[in-house]
Amino acid sequence: VPEVLLSGNHAEIAKWREExxxxxxxxxxxxxxxxA
Incomplete structure (x- = not known):
C-alpha cells in the first residue's frame, strides 16, 4: 500500500489519486x- 494512503492526509491522498x-x-x- 502506498505510504501516502496510510498517512491519513486527505489532501495528499486526493492528489495521489488524481495522479x-x-x-x-x-x-x-x-x-x-x-x-496534457
Whole structure:
C-alpha cells in the first residue's frame, strides 16, 4: 500500500489519486489527453 494512503492526509491522498488516474488514462487512452 502506498505510504501516502496510510498517512491519513486527505489532501495528499486526493492528489495521489488524481495522479494515478491521469497515469492510467495516459497508458490506456492517450488520445483522451492530447498534449496534457
Amino acid at each position: 494515478q488516474a491521469i497515469k492510467r488514462t495516459r497508458e490506456n487512452r492517450p488520445d483522451l489527453l492530447g498534449n
